[in-house]
Amino acid sequence: MKAGPSRRHRTALAAIAAVAMIVAACGDDDEVAAPDAAGCDGEITQSEIEIWWHEGAESEVLAVQDFVEEFNASQDQVTATLTLVPEADYASSLRGAAASGDLPDVIDTDASFAFNYAWAGDLQPIDTCISDELMDDLLPSIIEQGTYADRIWAVGMFDSGLGMYGVRSVLEEVDARIPEEPEDAWTIDEFDQLLADLREAGYERPLDVKKNYGQGEYYAYLYQPFVWSSGANVIADDFSTTDGHLNSPEAVEALTRFQNWHAEGFVDENEDDAAFVEGRSPLSMVGHWEFNRYRETYGDDLVLMPLPDFGEGTVSGQGSWQWAINAESDADAAWSFIEFTLQPEQMERMAEASGALPARSSVAEGTEKFGPGGPAELFRTQLEEGYTQPRAPHPAYPTISSTFNQAIQEIIDGQDVQTALDNAVETIDSDIEANQGYPPPQ
Amino acid sequence: MRPRTRARRVAMYVLLTALAILFIFPMVFMVAGAFKPDALVLAEGNTIRAFWPTDASFDNFVGAFRRGRFGQLFINSAIISTAVVGLGLVVNSLMGYALARLPFRGSKLLLLAVISLMIIPLEAVAIPLLWMMSLVGLRNTYTVQILPFIANPLFIYLFYTFFLGIPRDLEEAARVDGAGPVTTFLRVSAPLAKPAYATVGILSFLFIWGQLLWPVLVTSGPDVRPLPLGISVFVTQPPISWGQIMAFAFMMTIPLLVLFIVFQRWFVQSVASSGVKG
């Protein structure tokens, strides 16, 4: 828990402070908050820490609960308590908590969401905490996904990947080429033809894209790679604008192809979350987390392939949930827990639970699943050989994500693709402008 | 308007029953779904068997407690609703009584102010209130979900009109016996105002038990979150289990349903009297 000696006073001064803010609204005396860049100094000064974890997959929750218990038993300097928040509204829960200064000491955030908090001064950089040994072992993609304004703010226990799962026997039935390496990915023309062939073979809705997940970060995770694969970008490299990137002809072309799958009725509604395992759809485009279930269903008949190539090579998403530390907390206390979860043994257990790729190269290579020749090796090669791209590591990411998701939903619902993307560009750019370009923290 | 012939009466019952089916079928569907296995809720969803709890079990209820945290959310809702209804009855009746019976300088102006405030819905102040509550660090507590709903201009006004309508003689008698304003209120006026208390209690319980918008803004995570937000999160929490969702929905309805069945007459009167004013 954070020390909050002034809470009662603040309560009493509530209305006054609020009125004062309005009255002095034009006086620019608020300084841009610089994060308390203390970082780790090797000395633990806080004995209790609170941890938030998104309550999604149950196996992951159980693993984290175990970690907390084991951590508390393993030492007597720091006691950790765990709060579970449903994933469905985790992001807005976190946003609200940040607004009222109630963030816990250790937060897990999905990929680039951390950087808005970093920018707002709610987090502290953790590069001073990471040991050289750990730094050398972490996948480059993990470091990349945690870096903003030249500092590392977040680190994950695992990384993620997207793939096209297929039923080998069905694909062979329609004489489809089966690409198992990223460089062999189906071209988009090939893929569209395959959908038509599968329908001909009796699969009315041959493609599952997990429509049951609904609109949310999953859209941003799964569909931004389509844009990247087309050769376009979502936002300029200097993060100043999305105009000419997200609404470029390449992006429009790629997402129009995507829209057609829906217009043609190729996509299963998947309300029962069983389109693939029940055999209705022999293709399922989804992340690493379905690997275990799919493998159980189909055994060796399951084939894992890269996403289709929209013109410039296949691209998968990367990055997943990662730990970050509250700016007001003792970094050493918080890090002691995070470090605990990043040990090879814990990491391996978490990877087992989440089905995800362990964040340490040494651990990842050692697993039967992701290791050389393993059935899910593709996820590791994609990450290691540059077939993935991180979601914009920038404070504007929450806006980019929600706006992009909205645009995708509109495209699914039949909106003109150019219009949807132009609107998205306008929304994102006006957010960047309203935040004065998100001046980086000093 | 009494139907005269037998045929008309039969026709009338047919019409009434047909309408009753329209009103009640979603609830039957909900209850049946709560008891059947997940897969069947969907598989039988578009057949007549949607109304039948095939392979009935309590598994979904267990799931709603375990995955949907029904227990925690229910306790939260119970605490918030009890506090809002209880404190609201006290605060609003005291104020309504004072405005009707204990005039002081400025009380007429105050009454006018209360009437004007009746037109500001919660929604019009939710965003600035969220901002204020964030500044003072009250977000994500029970308090922040209770305090804004205690004083309610509509309820103050309902109490005001009710107290205005009860005869003064009894109060005068008590006063002559030497009772002070507090005693008079507690011993004489408040007991006479039972219908007003019932009305306000039921209306405010209906309102707070279903409140969604404010918890969306001020709660993070299930620790203090109430049921309506809980169910809206549960509906989107993969893996989506419609059986468990229906069990959650059913259990969430039970308290109000029981209240409604037990206090049906009061419910009807409360609703009716909410429309009498104006």
Add this chain to the structure above:
Amino acid sequence: MSTTDASPGPVATAEHGSDGRPGSSSRRRNLAGVAFTLPGVVLLLLFLAGPFLMALGLSFTSERLASPLPTRFVGLDNYVATFTSASFRKALGNNIWFTAIVVPVQTAMALGLAILVNQRLRGVKVYRAIYFSPVVVVMTVAATVWLLLYSPDRGLLNGILSFISFGTLQSDWLQSETMALPSIMIMSIWQGVGFQMIIILAGLQEISGDLYEAAAIDGATPWQRFSFITIPQLRNPLIFVGTVTMILSFRLFDQVWVMTRGAPLGNTNVMMLEMVNVGFEQQQIARGSAIAVIFFLIVLTLTLIQRRFLKEEVN
């Protein structure tokens, strides 16, 4: 509060204070009056009046939730941005469309139901309770259940449609651009009409039986009795129900939050959802406040219209 020191003079003459009791009792009652109102006044100031003024103030600034950037005065920028925003305009349009359909339909249905359950028939009270029962199912629950009923592939409604039309009639309901908002209307009417029915029923029961008897003696047809007695006598309850439904239509939020979050293509977006999205999800407190102010002005207008019509009746 210093008002307790006020001289008893003006107080005693105010409203009903003709008790003429000696000063000490009067002062005590005075004090009690202030003390009784104090908690309510403080709470109303802190949680209603104060935030309302704050909404006005904030709507002219650049305030954001949790931003390190300084707050600036921006004049009418937030209002301009709101009214030029395509999604706000769509939301406002949807609210108006919703109101235009739901208010007359729901009021007429409530009237019809009230008349039905006002008959002297055995067991009519049971029917009345059944028609009212959806009110007891709070909106979030109702919306959740209907979400499944509306499912295109697995939903009961399409099942029924398909059965009675031999498979020809189907709708995508909430996922259809044209049917999404009507779907929410249907569900809202189902949930809310019982409430209105009870209010109108109370009005019906206050109509004196003599009026009908007199009309019957004059040989009035049922339709004449309905249009010359029932409707005029129900003027106030009907106006009340109509305007309250109007205001509720602008407060529409729960159903949309649970069922669609504004999809498809913003066709079910409404002002309150827009306010939550802008003010909270996008952290733009100032623009959210501007939407709140606009919303208030709409409610204010509707309330004034309501009061005006109700007053005419009194005169």
